[in-house]
Amino acid sequence: MTSSASAIEARGLVRRFGDKVAVAGIDITVATGEIFGFLGPNGAGKSTTVRMLTTLLAPSDGTATVAGFNIDSEAADVRLRIGVALQEAALDPKQTGRELLDMQGRLYGLPKDVRLRRVDELLQLVNIGGSIDDRIATYSGGMKRRLDLAAALVHQPEVLFLDEPTTGLDPTSRAAVWEEVRYLNKQLGITIFLTTQYLEEADELADRVGIIARGRIVAEGTPDKLKRSIGADVIIAKVGAGDGARAAQVLSALPDLDSVEVSGDQLVIATAHGASAISPVAVTLANNSIKVSELTLRTPTLDDVFLHTTGSRMDAEDQEAVAV
């Protein structure tokens, strides 16, 4: 065990599958008690990173500690201290919810009275009422997700890994999961490593965010700091097909614009003073015969950060090359 105060510390973590590189050397530090949002598109390397940090996969290179224990040489100690809810709810449909939670407790060496107490406590979290004694095969998708989360919490882990916990959930269920994540962190003090492809989710929940693209962390910081890093305001201009590059070129001559990015038929213009910059932008584009169908002023989002650091929008990222 190391003397690190960090809940998670990774240095140069690499994972290769044959000649494909899924994770290309990432450094992460997550403080105890923090919610760390790991944001990136499909295939960016989020789940592979989680599988390494949770001891399911050995790193090809680099080192990491979780709860103070090395994920490679002290994997058994790591497993005692983490809870994991993987991307797909990992449940046994032929058991009942109660049987599954009790089995989890047994595998963590909890005595019978503690297991009974924990199942009762977790029933409040799971919130599936009398269905706890029904076979899991009969549960809805949202119930399975909540049971999966409860299974990850039976032994009161120090660090909880949630791999895309709201993917595929309806907005109501998603909001419920967000509430649970906040509760687990604020009230119970559990450190949470949360992967997501939803910008809003990272923005809402995470104390700090790491943005991963093509197996590398391209930006890291608090959501506010990351958004401020590209300017106070963002002007979005929707231009005609093929006009993007020319529009960016003519706008580059304007003062007070921090950056101009082209994403498809959109220009994303970062500036410290959006209100005063929007008129010159409109006039310059009109004077150069560039037709603008929409012009919007708003504050930056994490998607703008992603665009700024990678050159493409998250939903446009096709990262099949490194997907596993």
Place this chain on the structure above:
Amino acid sequence: MNTRTDRIVPRHAGFWSDLSSVALRALRLASRDLEAIIPGMAVPLFFLIVNIGSLQSFVEGNLPPGFDFKGFQLPVSVIFAVTGISRAGSLVVDVQDGYFDRLLLTPVSRTTLLIGLMIADLAVVMVMIVPVLILGFIIGVGFETGILGMIVFILIGASWGIAFTGFPYAIALRTGNPTAVNNAFLLFFPFAFLTTAYVPKEQLTGWLSVAANFNPTTYLLEGMRTLILQGWDSTAILQAFLASAIVAAVSFTLAFTALRGRVRRK
């Protein structure tokens, strides 16, 4: 919402606790999986009736008077009943559903994930022998060695059933493919038919006689038949257990190698 009262200290539960957890779950699920078990009970009963009906006169007519074909056939049906009975199909589902990963995320002893299933298999296999025995009694088969001989008979059958489980588990862990697991039963065909399944060893000729000499099932059947037809023959009984042990050594090596590959994290 409140998910924590007193602080819990998780710990390694230990080998035996893990083993009982995995085995109890497997037994519970086996009891909920009767649709997979009942056909396995019906097939050997069917073959016992059909084989006796079609071959009894022919075989007994070509052998010295007093040869009991019913007692001779009963061990064959028992072997058919217990071979291929395993939770390997359920293991594949666990792999596909991600539940196997959930188990790997806990501090559970990895070897218990397989041994626990085999313990459940042992219980199921012993249950599978009972209806075959009952049918045998109904059609007039008796044990020269009495109740104790019947118990040894069940143990030999169970030892074979467990010895064979290593093959489907190896396939399940290696491939994660349910169809491949179902086809594991095909491995039993050379064991089942290149032997003394229908006629005594001295009636076999040519290459089949040679093949039967190298087939562990031959010694297994011999040991079981001795208990029914002749009486206590320690050599035949030991050879029957030894035959199971040899098959177990091969199949378990394959299964635990496959388990190691599955949990290796590579």
